[in-house]
């Protein structure tokens with residue numbers, strides 16, 4: 132390690148749990164974060180500052196003013212430009228630490244791109260906002276033997292668990308097999324979320340990441356941790372491997388096989404996402420065509436957004452679109468066909 136690097140990470144190297152060897156391992160490690168909302172942004176910030184050598188951030192969405200209350204990597208200029216979160220995050224993280232490799236990928240993780248996007252990383256961090264994507268990550272992680280760290284927060288409550296395939300239970304052990312998922316369908320879009328809980332959960336998640344990536348798995352907590360910053364309640368729960376677990380025992384990777392992925396998914400309150408397969412769109416051409424037909428057309432290098440009252444539509448260059456103002460797949464499909472084309 133050079134003197135400059137040694138100085139940069141000196142407080143972390145002084146910490147006896149990490150030391151010189153641990154820091155060298157961190158600099159040599161690769162982590163991928165799926166989802167760059169509040170938890171993903173906070174985790175990315177901490178990982179970049181800690182000197183994780185290579186960080187990939189995958190996110191499907193763009194920055195909006197309502198994100199800024201808790202998504203600590205973004206600012207008002209990002210929201211004004213409606214920058215994709217993966218792009219805005221990459222820019223911020225490069226400015227924070229130019230000595231590491233940071234790559235933002237604007238994409239929706241799905242069964243067709245999961246292996247391409249997640250292969251080659253030592254660790255996967257959960258920054259997603261939905262269980263469909265988490266089960267997809269769990270399938271990939273268990274099938275490939277890659278550790279991952281589940282993290283979720285809503286309202287003032289959050290939880291996290293570290294999954295090491297072959298050594299610990301997996302997310303399907305915890306949430307499938309008839310265990311109750313009641314309450315898990317609440318989202319930040321329906322009941323809100325506080326900045327402190329997402330940053331707390333991301334901190335717990337990144338501490339686990341540092342243990343794994345610096346070569347200290349013996350320090351992992353091995354529990355399902357949950358916290359509520361409003362009531363002050365903290366819990367640490369032991370989770371057992373389910374003897375019949377679909378994923379880590381029977382090795383049936385139904386999410387990764389694409390058997391569960393619908394073409395249209397809910398994406399927050401009153402909005403749906405349309406996944407179009409293998410379609411690339413020239414946003415400039417589309418913009419010119421739509422300008423006389425719709426209102427408030429805005430475009431940047433990554434997406435095109437416009438309004439057809441009462442709906443707002445955001446189209447990405449890969450053909451994906453997010454429709455705000457409806458929960459009805461038929462309405463979404465019809466608007467997509469009318470404005471983007473079948």
Ligand SMILES: [Zn+2]
Nearest residue numbers: 301304376379
């Ligand atoms: Zn399992």
